[in-house]
Amino acid sequence: xxxxxxxxxxxxxxxxxxxxxxxxxxxxxxxxxxxxxxxxxxxxxxxxxxxxxxxxxxxxxxxxxxxxxxxxxxxxxxxxxxxxxxxxxxxxxxxxxxxxxxxxxxxxxxxxxxxxxxxxxxxxxxxxxxxxxxxxxxxxxxxxxxxxxxxxxxxxxxxxxxxxxxxxxxxxxxxxxxxxxxxxxxxxxxxxxxxxxxxxxxxxxxxxxxxxxxxxxxxxxxxxxxxxxxxxxxxxxxxxxxxxxxxxxxxxxxxxxxxxxxxxxxxxxxxxxxxxxxxxxxxxxxxxxxxxxxxxxxxxxxxxxxxxxxxxxxxxxxxxxxxxxxxxxxxxxxxxxxxxxxxxxxxxxxxxxxxxxxxxxxxxxxxxxxxx
Amino acid sequence: xxxxxxxxxxxxxxxxxxxxxxxxxxxxxxxxxxxxxxxxxxxxxxxxxxxxxxxxxxxxxxxxxxxxxxxxxxxxxxxxxxxxxxxxxxxxxxxxxxxxxxxxxxxxxxxxxxxxxxxxxxxxxxxx
Numbered sequence: 001x002x003x004x005x006x007x008x009x010x011x012x013x014x015x016x017x018x019x020x021x022x023x024x025x026x027x028x029x030x031x032x033x034x035x036x037x038x039x040x041x042x043x044x045x046x047x048x049x050x051x052x053x054x055x056x057x058x059x060x061x062x063x064x065x066x067x068x069x070x071x072x073x074x075x076x077x078x079x080x081x082x083x084x085x086x087x088x089x090x091x092x093x094x095x096x097x098x099x100x101x102x103x104x105x106x107x108x109x110x111x112x113x114x115x116x117x118x119x120x121x122x123x124x125x126x127x128x129x130x131x132x133x134x135x136x137x138x139x140x141x142x143x144x145x146x147x148x149x150x151x152x153x154x155x156x157x158x159x160x161x162x163x164x165x166x167x168x169x170x171x172x173x174x175x176x177x178x179x180x181x182x183x184x185x186x187x188x189x190x191x192x193x194x195x196x197x198x199x200x201x202x203x204x205x206x207x208x209x210x211x212x213x214x215x216x217x218x219x220x221x222x223x224x225x226x227x228x229x230x231x232x233x234x235x236x237x238x239x240x241x242x243x244x245x246x247x248x249x250x251x252x253x254x255x256x257x258x259x260x261x262x263x264x265x266x267x268x269x270x271x272x273x274x275x276x277x278x279x280x281x282x283x284x285x286x287x288x289x290x291x292x293x294x295x296x297x298x299x300x301x302x303x304x305x306x307x308x309x310x311x312x313x314x315x316x317x318x319x320x321x322x323x324x325x326x327x328x329x330x331x332x333x334x335x336x337x338x339x340x341x342x343x344x345x346x347x348x349x350x351x352x353x354x355x356x357x358x359x360x361x362x363x364x365x366x367x368x369x370x371x372x
Numbered sequence: 373x374x375x376x377x378x379x380x381x382x383x384x385x386x387x388x389x390x391x392x393x394x395x396x397x398x399x400x401x402x403x404x405x406x407x408x409x410x411x412x413x414x415x416x417x418x419x420x421x422x423x424x425x426x427x428x429x430x431x432x433x434x435x436x437x438x439x440x441x442x443x444x445x446x447x448x449x450x451x452x453x454x455x456x457x458x459x460x461x462x463x464x465x466x467x468x469x470x471x472x473x474x475x476x477x478x479x480x481x482x483x484x485x486x487x488x489x490x491x492x493x494x495x496x497x498x499x500x
Contacts, residue, residue: 238433326433
């Protein structure tokens with residue numbers, strides 16, 4: 001057995017780090033952060049979120065705020081979705097674009113007001129995103145990296161709303177999916193967003209750093225009888241993969257465009273000029289050569305990240321995310337393949353430790369939550 | 373925690389020798405590090421194993437690990453039940469999740485540790 005070891009070398013810590021350790025979480029480095037991988041185990045945590053509720057510390061995620069009269073102009077320039085369609089208290093999934101039409105990052109844009117927007121970005125991209133947005137800021141908006149001001153908790157699962165409602169006077173049934181409210185959670189001013197990265201119903205809550213431990217404990221206590229448990233990044237990854245959601249640095253990166261990543265729904269090519277739009281327009285007209293697809297293993301094997309994908313004795317692509325997923329109890333993954341192979345039912349082989357194992361292209365998301 | 377009559381490898385396998393037959397599995401420490409185990413590939417019946425050489429794989433949700441045979445000899449029995457219930461490895465790694473039995477063809481590897489030595493080795497690893 002050769003077992004993974006965790007090297008705690010100059011890693012950043014969230015405000016809940018000590019509490020995670022005290023609660024017995026298995027900590028690992030992730031994107032430069034010392035984060036909980038699991039508490040009770042990935043399978044138990046994954047299933048808790050699908051059937052009851054789970055609480056994640058996702059404070060490693062970054063926050064960037066854009067303000068001023070030119071805030072909209074700057075955001076329209078650097079992101080591919082149409083920010084002008086957002087209403088106050090609404091959130092939008094989008095891509096932060098480079099001038100090649102590929103991803104600097106993927107992010108959530110929340111509209112506080114016409115002149116104030118709140119972005120949630122990936123942990124490892126905080127500084128890169130801030131630098132890029134600042135560099136592109138010829139419109140002259142105010143750009144602030146406010147990542148250190150927030151602890152972000154993700155409360156996810158069919159019981160999430162019931163549990164959170166016990167701690168806030170905000171009427172959560174009035175906050176639709178991909179909308180948010182500002183109000184108190186456990187007495188502290190918070191942003192309560194009806195968003196998530198699990199494919200399940202739930203909330204992402206931005207709370208003041210000073211109240212982190214108290215709120216974490218109060219949420220866990222409020223959900224105890226509903227089977228709420230603390231969860232780590234291991235389950236967060238299997239949940240998002242099962243739900244067919246992208247992970248930056250794996251499924252999307254600075255060399256892949258939203259059209260190749262099957263994210264045409266976040267590309268509003270008619271909104272006016274934005275970074276990389278010419279590339280995306282050309283791809284929309286002329287077509288793309290590779291496309292991100294979902295696959296499931298038909299042979300008994302688990303494909304992992306970076307495994308080569310073969311078709312007719314030719315290497316045609318690579319797995320970008322691959323794992324066994326606990327709810328579907330299957331080995332699935334995402335991979336870029338040539339567009340002509342990007343159809344459900346197409347058969348490919350995936351090279352795993354020198355052997356080729358059979359897989360089938362399937363539609364994504366792999367898992368869709370039951371309509372409530 | 374670690375049975376005194378077993379021997380242990382630094383790669384976290386255990387060996388229980390009875391006469392000429394050695395039973396092999398992975399240790400409590402190994403299963404804990406891996407987390408929820410969902411898939412296993414074991415050597416086939418009759419396979420000739422060499423101590424220190426790769427002879428199978430264990431996969432958890434998050435990672436894959438090689439199994440290195442701690443002994444040399446021929447595989448006489450395989451715990452095929454683990455294909456259907458790999459979670460036994462998490463639940464009872466030193467008991468019902470034994471992996472395979474080997475008819476020894478050579479004396480036990482002198483690098484194998486006693487339970488006491490293995491526990492000391494784990495403490496040393498954790499200290500790093």
